[in-house]
Amino acid sequence: MARNGRSVEDELRPLVDRFLAQVARVMERHVTQEVRRRLLDEVRERLGDGARPGRSSRRPAVTCYFPGCRNLAAPRFGMFCAALHKDLPAAQKAKHRAQHSAR
Ligand SMILES: [Zn+2]
Structure with missing residues (x-):
């Protein structure tokens, strides 16, 4: 060839x-x-x-509302992180949200 x-x-x-x-x-x-x-x-x-x-910044970084949690908050999960705290009971989320806004 x-x-x-x-x-x-x-x-x-x-x-x-x-x-x-x-x-x-x-x-x-x-x-x-x-x-x-x-x-x-x-x-x-x-x-x-x-x-x-x-x-x-174009994307403000908000951390999870769970006390001491440094993960990025997901508005979809009520400002709790998708990794650990998205499945918290609604009552607990409400409590942490209240504490968060009191700060
Ligand atoms: Zn978290």
Whole structure:
């Protein structure tokens, strides 16, 4: 099958190598951006807005109303975290909400 001593594989290999190198570069750029974005989000969530007065964020970080819980609150669950406290009885949620707004 080989013409002039070069097989199809030999002719394609440089192209494929270049293509893969390009793909790797693009992937790397995107992954780097994605990782940076997630890290920033994480940091913002941990710090919350109170830690950075004078700066507004597009998504205010509110922590779970359960005392001492540092998880992010989910408005869908009455401002309790989805991880631990979303299934609290309604009465208990009401109590913690009252304590929260009293602070
Ligand atoms: Zn919680």
